[in-house]
Amino acid sequence: MASAQRTVPAGRSPGQLMWRRFRRDRTGVASACVVVFFFAFGLLAPVISRLYGKDPYTRYGQEREGLLNEYGYPIKPNGGIDSEFWFGLEPVLGRDVLTQLVYGIRTSLFIAVAVTAATVLTAMVLGVVAGYLGGKADYFIGRTIDLLMAFPNQLFFVAFMPIVVALFVDPTDETPTYIRVVALILVLWFLGWMSLARILRGATLALREREFVEAAKVSGASPWRIVRKELLPNLMTPILVQATYMLPNFVTTAAALSFLGVGIVEPTPDWGRMFATGAEVYQDDITYMFFPGGAMVLFIVAFNLLGDSVRDAFDPRAAR
DSSP states (O other), X not given: OGGGSOXXXXXXXXXXXXXXXXXXXXXXXXXXXXXXXXXXXXXTXXXXXXXXXXXXXXXXXXXXXXXXXXXXXXXSHHHHOSSSSTTOBOXXXXXBHHHHHHHHHHHHHHHXXXXXXXXXXXXXXXXHHHHHHOHHHHHHHHHHHHHHHTSOHHHHHHHHHHHHHHHHSOTTSOOOHHHHHHHHHHHHHHTTSHHHHHHHHHHHHHHTTSHHHHHHHHTTOOHHHHIXXXXXHHHHHHHHHXXXXXXXXXXXXXXXXXXXXXXXXXXXXXHHHHHHHXXXXXXXXXXXXXXXXXXHHHHHHHHHHHHHHHHHHHOTTTOO
């Protein structure tokens, strides 16, 4: 079993070496700080809202005179930004942009994390089973992956979201927000696990022929123990690296579905819904689009850079 691991200096585990290489990567550390900042904002959204004194649902511009003009746009310049409304007001409805953004980040990250966890778990089970058992299991799982990867993802997402929602709620009834969230997670998961499963299948096929796996079989270890003790530790690198790429991809996909009107809808704050509003009002209030757009770009770039840094830290040959 020890032969499966790279030779490392005495007293330092592979994890310690990985952490040491990661700390030397300034881009990776800075990206990690940005990612942590976004997650902290999402988790602390209710606290931020309470301290700030605003919420994402109250229509301040409609309840108070002097905030919106007759066309529904902020009277004050730069989208109504002032000492009271730090990021300005949402056109037409007059809601606070800062709390809309913070709660929108919370919604998007919750969906993306849930989908990432479900897809990684599914890919681990099916990919490792196909690679380790081979034979009929490998053939069946492989053909299933090929079939699902033939689907046009974006078209499938748009077409099947209403169908999945209809499985839980009668079309004549109003759909609760949690049902839409569950449906969104199911749809994104259904076509999100295949690429990682194929990667893990290939890695498992290579590992199962290694000496340490053969030694474990000779010693009488059960298949479950071999998978848990010998294979999974050696598969953590592709799992973690791919997960860091998958999560921001799910964020943008969920936002796109909300933008198209088949994801999260009013009044639930969401990144994609903010983009949809921004696309309608950008000619008269470009400031509104700046905050959700800038936040999305910053988050996606930071997470992708973090994925590159994690990959380099795990692979000494790629480390800078």
